[in-house]
Amino acid sequence: MKKLVVxxxxxxxxxxxxxxxxxxxxxxxxxxxRRVELLEELNLANxxxxxxxxxxxxxxxxxxxxxxELYGKTDLIINNAGVMxxxxxxxxxxxxxQTMLDVNVMGVxxxxxxxxxxxxxxxxxxxVNIASIAxxxxxxxxxxxxxxxxxxxxxxxxxxxxxxxHNVRVIRICPGAVNxxxxxxxxxxxxxxxxxxxxxxxxVGSITANDIAKTVKFAYEMPQGVNLREIQIADTRQDA
Numbered sequence: 583m584k585k586l587v588v589x590x591x592x593x594x595x596x597x598x599x600x601x602x603x604x605x606x607x608x609x610x611x612x613x614x615x616r617r618v619e620l621l622e623e624l625n626l627a628n629x630x631x632x633x634x635x636x637x638x639x640x641x642x643x644x645x646x647x648x649x650x651e652l653y654g655k656t657d658l659i660i661n662n663a664g665v666m667x668x669x670x671x672x673x674x675x676x677x678x679x680q681t682m683l684d685v686n687v688m689g690v691x692x693x694x695x696x697x698x699x700x701x702x703x704x705x706x707x708x709x710v711n712i713a714s715i716a717x718x719x720x721x722x723x724x725x726x727x728x729x730x731x732x733x734x735x736x737x738x739x740x741x742x743x744x745x746x747x748h749n750v751r752v753i754r755i756c757p758g759a760v761n762x763x764x765x766x767x768x769x770x771x772x773x774x775x776x777x778x779x780x781x782x783x784x785x786v787g788s789i790t791a792n793d794i795a796k797t798v799k800f801a802y803e804m805p806q807g808v809n810l811r812e813i814q815i816a817d818t819r820q821d822a
Contacts, residue, residue, distance in 0.1 A: 585609070585656075586657055588693070590689065591662040593615035593621055596757070596791050597663070598624070600794075600798060604795075611626060612645060612649035616633060616634075618633035628653070636661075636692055637689055659694070669725075669726070671726065674725075674726065679729075683729075686730035687733045693709075701745070706806055709741070711737075712754075712757070714758075716731045717756060718814065735756075738754040742811060753801050753809065754813075755794065755797065756814040756815070757794050758786075759786050759787075784819055786820045788819070789815070797815050
């Protein structure tokens, strides 16, 4: 059997596509999400499904150790769980900022910390953090979201440097606009409507969550000595 892959936020969007892609490749999986019933509906072989909020370090770690007892040590963790609330920084609810910081940044750091010490000792392992094009360049109404994704870029590159001597890879994936549930988190109907108009008028929409999943799997299956440090992937027609 292949080595254990852990995927957070696996109930929809990128996470679901990643779960299907890695399961198809024969990997044992630990799938984590708050909507565990959606994980169980996938009915994937050699898979443990756990209801976990990635901001809860103890619950997160407990689930990982449970899977490792059955499938061996984690060889790949994909820190994918995230939320996006778009809004003007002057009027946006600060609680939305906090939620994004907790999930998008602290959740990623929790996942990294849970596996990295063991990976260092084994001189092997891969950490994939799902960032965003919004972590590379700013977008209107994305201020707080950009802050979290710029944070993921910074912590990923710092961790990559710290783990390099131990032969452990840290890869950051920066998707552009992809049609997933992510936009539904935004509470402003006007912002969501304008975003959809932008998608329709630009023609951006060819890229899918499955494209992101295949890209992650490709990067992971490169030899351990090869690290694709950052991958930006977007619809060819997205000009920003």
